[in-house]
Ligand SMILES: [Zn+2]
């Protein structure tokens with residue numbers, strides 16, 4: 001009945017990390033997986049072909065943006081977002097609610113939906129769960145997200161519970177509104193702020209609705225990383241084992257790897273593509289700002305031994321781009337940003353691919369240790385405490401090399 | 404690596420004329436830069452002419468990453484300017500320290516379809532369409548525009564850099580001394596009428612002739628034994644006035660010693676910077692084949708912004724003619740070919756892409772519109788209300804990557820949302836279209852049908868891009884516009900959510 005199959009193919013014997021095969025209408029997604037964000041049906045200058053060549057099997061489009069341009073009528077006329085951008089792999093869309101609340105100052109939330117003033121002419125408008133699903137049905141994305149009542153992560157008190165309860169009621173309305181459950185998989189979003197009791201209630205209630213997948217929402221909004229990890233780990237313990245778990249808005253390498261250890265399967269973040277525009281290259285040894293003068297005469301590849309299209313030497317079919325050339329182009333020619341985007345997206349996808357391989361071989365703990373050692377140049381004093389502590393809860397001690 | 408030719412082998416001329424067209428000066432040729440250093444080798448890069456070369460910006464093909472370039476576009480040759488690479492001290496700039504050929508530094512990759520064939524690079528001190536500088540050149544320096552302001556590039560530094568950066572497929576473009584105010588204007592923004600021609604005074608003319616003679620002769624002496632060299636034809640100066648210059652460059656003796664003494668090798672090409680559109684719609688008449696060296700016509704150049712090859716010494720008739728001058732579209736290209744130019748510069752192509760326009764013209768193929776109405780040479784995909792749901796390719800029957808995989812609706816959407824991919828897809832399509840156009844021109848010359856085809860083209864197409872405000876769309880080329888600013892200031896025009904509210 002749902003358009004998603006989820007099969008756990010390997011479970012880490014130490015941590016909660018797992019490797020799975022998630023099959024969607026537009027093909028297989030091997031988790032853990034990072035999903036790049038193509039906000040307006042385009043990934044920052046890359047052609048869909050380049051994205052495909054990087055091994056990307058699923059990307060995000062933003063419902064709020066596609067609703068504005070090209071708009072629902074055009075999406076209906078064209079036949080959806082896959083056709084719009086000629087992307088034959090999977091697409092995930094958000095509900096539009098998050099953008100609404102974060103981009104528009106005057107959004108207020110009622111039981112009906114999100115009320116806001118039109119950015120066009122200031123007239124009052126309303127985004128209901130039904131509108132959101134209707135628009136996502138027009139987009140035709142393989143995974144659609146419920147409209148949830150988003151409160152800021154650091155909100156406390158009655159409002160957090162209200163938002164959580166309302167998100168459950170809105171999930172019911174979204175399920176009823178979804179015209180294409182046979183080809184569009186609706187994911188629930190767990191709310192409840194940093195309150196573990198609220199998170200428990202929400203997990204239990206949402207799980208009852210038996211959606212094809214479940215997201216952990218309301219995080220990555222400025223809460224302490226310790227709290228983030230606690231909530232994620234708490235939710236993954238409660239959620240059904242046979243469904244993909246998606247942690248929204250997470251994309252820093254350390255955060256993703258720790259979350260994988262805590263049992264998360266899917267991630268998305270604008271960071272790797274956005275930061276490329278500012279000349280930042282993500283590497284296993286940290287982020288390099290290639291606009292820095294010291295890179296002007298650095299003729300090494302962006303990252304040694306990187307297998308991305310720009311770092312790979314010409315003898316192996318790559319472009320052999322140097323740091324010096326990126327420095328030369330940064331902020332002056334868009335193709336420089338495109339090249340860094342290729343590298344950064346490759347980095348994210350490859351990190352998850354390597355993590356998956358490590359899980360399958362049941363070597364995930366040593367993989368994580370090696371990752372942190374490389375990132376911090378072997379200096380354990382630099383390891384973030386939150387990561388050390390979070391990984392201890394799943395039986396990995398980063399500071400202890402013996403096990 | 405380029406190496407001196409073995410003794411007894413005379414360096415070959417890079418350019419050969421394969422066929423001359425009756426009635427016009429149009430001609431079919433083959434320009435093989437590496438033939439100079441590799442005589443007799445068959446596997447050399449070659450540019451069939453007439454053709455275009457694509458100017459790079461900071462060494463990149465605007466909007467296109469090297470992987471897409473090698474996979475999806477077929478670029479006959481690129482123009483690379485050193486002013487894009489040097490800063491305070493030219494010889495200490497990163498490109499000089501890189502210990503790489505310019506081709507490797509910018510990662511200009513051979514086409515996937517033909518991986519042994521390198522794309523020729525025309526290496527020049529200044530851009531093909533240079534920004535006028537605030538300071539004049541001096542006897543030993545060229546005034547250039549760098550990333551951090553105006554600089555004087557010593558000619559000797561230019562030579563040192565070129566020696567270091569060139570390979571056998573590099574065409575060396577000699578430095579040009581032009582008066583400050585003279586700057587080719589070949590963008591869509593320029594009006595099509597002739598630029599008011601600033602008369603160059605007698606003293607300046609003499610200085611120009613002397614300097615260009617020195618610079619060109621030095622360039623030839625340094626590089627002509629191993630590389631194809633292009634020297635300027637001075638615009639706006641009569642052939643009589645530049646006769647000493649022309650004589651000098653025609654008699655440069657190479658230092659390359661071969662068995663029977665010194666080898667005389669002539670220039671491989673002339674760089675012609677025309678200063679106005681050769682094509683003025685109302686009064687245009689195709690150039691008829693002119694008698695060579697007609698002395699009566701000798702003075703016409705003095706005030707003419709265009710060049711008539713009929714009046715040049717016949718020794719330079721069979722060298723490559725590179726037109727770095729004014730072109731704003733295919734009408735100008737046809738006019739240039741009619742007057743005997745072999746290579747045109749593609750600044751107008753990128754300018755069209757920057758303006759959000761997809762070329763739809765063809766030199767032959769689709770029939771004349773029945774009503775005799777002329778049609779536009781392109782469509783502006785900014786017209787979102789027209790193209791928002793148009794799933795047809797940018798141009799009918801186009802086989803480029805963009806047209807095979809995408810449609811007008813997507814490019815229109817990308818433009819409307821200022822997504823950078825819009826310009827990538829447009830550039831791929833526009834390069835493909837111009838390639839087809841140039842191929843059709845060559846075929847027509849070969850079959851002696853060029854005159855008819857050119858006339859038909861003029862009957863069929865509006866020379867200007869109508870409905871397109873020149874420069875009306877955002878110009879997003881490189882650092883000329885801060886793209887980030889444009890993106891954050893975007894207007895949210897309409898909301899779909901209103902419809903839902905009404906509907907439910
Ligand atoms: Zn890389």
Ligand SMILES: [Zn+2]
Nearest residue numbers: 801803806832
């Ligand atoms: Zn095309």
